Amino acid sequence: NYESALECYKKVNASPMASPTSFYSEAKTKHLIEGSDINEVIALMDSAIVHLKKPYLSEAAPYFYERAGLLVKAEKYRDAVADYNTFHKAVSGQVNALFYFQREQAAMKCRMYQQGLDDINKAVELEPNDVDLWIEKGTVHLRVNQLDEAISALNKALSFNDKNPVAYRLLGYCQALQKNTKDACANFAKAKELGDTVVDTLIEKYCK
Numbered sequence: 781n782y783e784s785a786l787e788c789y790k791k792v793n794a795s796p797m798a799s800p801t802s803f804y805s806e807a808k809t810k811h812l813i814e815g816s817d818i819n820e821v822i823a824l825m826d827s828a829i830v831h832l833k834k835p836y837l838s839e840a841a842p843y844f845y846e847r848a849g850l851l852v853k854a855e856k857y858r859d860a861v862a863d864y865n866t867f868h869k870a871v872s873g874q875v876n877a878l879f880y881f882q883r884e885q886a887a888m889k890c891r892m893y894q895q896g897l898d899d900i901n902k903a904v905e906l907e908p909n910d911v912d913l914w915i916e917k918g919t920v921h922l923r924v925n926q927l928d929e930a931i932s933a934l935n936k937a938l939s940f941n942d943k944n945p946v947a948y949r950l951l952g953y954c955q956a957l958q959k960n961t962k963d964a965c966a967n968f969a970k971a972k973e974l975g976d977t978v979v980d981t982l983i984e985k986y987c988k
Contacts, residue, residue, distance in 0.1 A: 782809050782810075782812045782813045783813065785809045786806065786809045786810055786813065789802060789805050789806035789809060790806065792806075793806055793827070798831065799831055800828045800829070800831040800832050800840075800843060801828075803824055803825070803827040803828035803831060804824075804825065804828040804843060804846070806824050807821050807822075807824035807825045807828060807846075807850075808846075810824060811850070818850060818853055818854045819854060821850055822847065822850050822851065822854060822856075825843065825846060825847040825850060826847075828843055829843050829844070829847065836866060836869070836870045837870060838870055838871055838872075840870050841867050841870040841871045844863045844864075844866045844867040844870065845863070845864075845867045847863050848860045848861075848863035848864045848867065848882075848886070849882075851863060851886075852882075852885070852886055852889075855889075857886045857887070857889040857890035858890040858892070860886040861883060861886050861887050861890065861892060861895065864879070864882065864883040864886065865883075867879075868883075876906060877902075877903040877904075877906040877907040877910065877913065878903075880899040880900065880902045880903035880906070881899070881900070881903045881913065881916065883895070883899045884896045884899035884900045884903065884916070884920065887899060888920060888923065893920075893923070893924050896920050896923075897920055897921075897924070900913070900916055900917045900920050901917070903916075903917075904917055904933075909940060911937050911940045911941045911944060911947075914933050914934070914936045914937035914940070914947075915933075915934065915937045915944070915946055915947050915950065917933040918930045918931075918933035918934035918937065918947070918950055918951075918954075919950060921933060922950065922953070922954055927954045927957055927958055930950070930954045931951060931954045931955070934947050934950050934951040934954065935951065938951070943974060944974070945970075945971040945972075945974035945975055945976035945979070946971070946976065948967045948968070948970040948971035948974065948976070948979075949967070949968065949971040949976050949978065949979045949982065951967045952964040952965070952966075952967030952968040952970075952971065952979070952982065953982060955967065956982070956985075956986045961986060961987070964986055964987075965983070965986060965987040968982055968983045968986070968987060969983075969987075
């Protein structure tokens with residue numbers, strides 16, 4: 781019964797009992813109500829954070845992590861990166877590959893390319909056998925036109941899983957950009973064979 785819970789949290793937060801936890805709970809409850817305005821949820825997280833004591837220590841970290849995720853959903857990517865940075869500092873840098881992947885995603889959305897590169901490199905350093913992270917690394921290098929680095933990362937992904945159609949498609953695209961049409965079309969064909977439907981437009985463009 782989220783509506784009733786929300787009313788209770790509102791009463792608490794309008795009283796001297798208001799705390800970071802109560803505002804956080806109101807934000808989480810509001811977010812669970814279908815059709816809620818994401819910006820209103822973020823505003824409640826803002827209130828939670830205002831009630832936190834500085835300097836921000838590990839107890840404060842979840843609040844910034846939560847707000848970062850909400851900011852991503854609201855497409856406020858630069859603000860999300862700032863919250864991820866505060867979270868990282870609050871936990872003294874003790875984070876996992878998923879954190880670096882999430883910050884990289886936000887950074888690339890707001891064209892903070894160096895931050896994105898640094899984060900995806902850190903992610904694969906922490907999880908060197910994760911195929912998806914190697915594919916993402918290839919994608920990031922492709923985005924900034926570092927084609928040799930992208931090809932290397934995608935080949936690494938395929939060394940772990942040679943049945944990944946996305947890796948073949950992206951590898952082929954990098955090769956096409958380098959005018960290596962023969963290898964590009966072979967990799968496009970492999971991607972199609974493995975079920976990739978997006979690759980058809982690339983085959984039409986480069987292999988006809």
